[in-house]
Amino acid sequence: GESVGLHLPTLSVQEGDNSIINCAYSNSASDYFIWYKQESGKGPQFIIDIRSNMDKRQGQRVTVLLNKTVKHLSLQIAATQPGDSAVYFCAEKREDNYGQNFVFGPGTRLSVLP
């Protein structure tokens, strides 16, 4: 079935380096995507979103890129800090015959090395 998934389950980066977390989706009709950060014992925290009519969106130290041709989404974190260590989820807003819902990928764990 169609799903949202991630290429890498874990990612380790050196403090100060840039991080890139990838996500593949298969529903070409999805028009809205979100990245969340989840720290241990907490609920997901909204990071940034992007609509399908955009290719790129920037926030504070984060950039989301959307490539609709290959159905790929990425989150770039600049100058990664220890506080960025967490699990990162991409999610897509999906609408089908059953209505609208949000589908999350399995997540990528980001570990920032000192």
Added chain:
Amino acid sequence: DTGVSQNPRHKITKRGQNVTFRCDPISEHNRLYWYRQTLGQGPEFLTYFQNEAQLEKSRLLSDRFSAERPKGSFSTLEIQRTEQGDSAMYLCASSLEVRGYEQYFGPGTRLTVT
């Protein structure tokens, strides 16, 4: 604290018992979502309210699950005749319609069915 709150934070129950969880969204948010998250997985959409109206319900949601938002403010999620497979973290999120789908999550209620 003006974030999303959930109660209880932890619930241990015996199989076959009914449980009810409460979510208090951010006060001005008119949209409210329930998700379920198991260890190592992304959140799974359960249901969604706009004001007091339940607009979407996952087709994967068993008839044992019911959610209400009677006055368009707090919401309750009830699970009847709990099963061990119901053990999970139950997350609530809220958003403001005019801000799109930027969801703010609560800390979750961890349910353990023994």
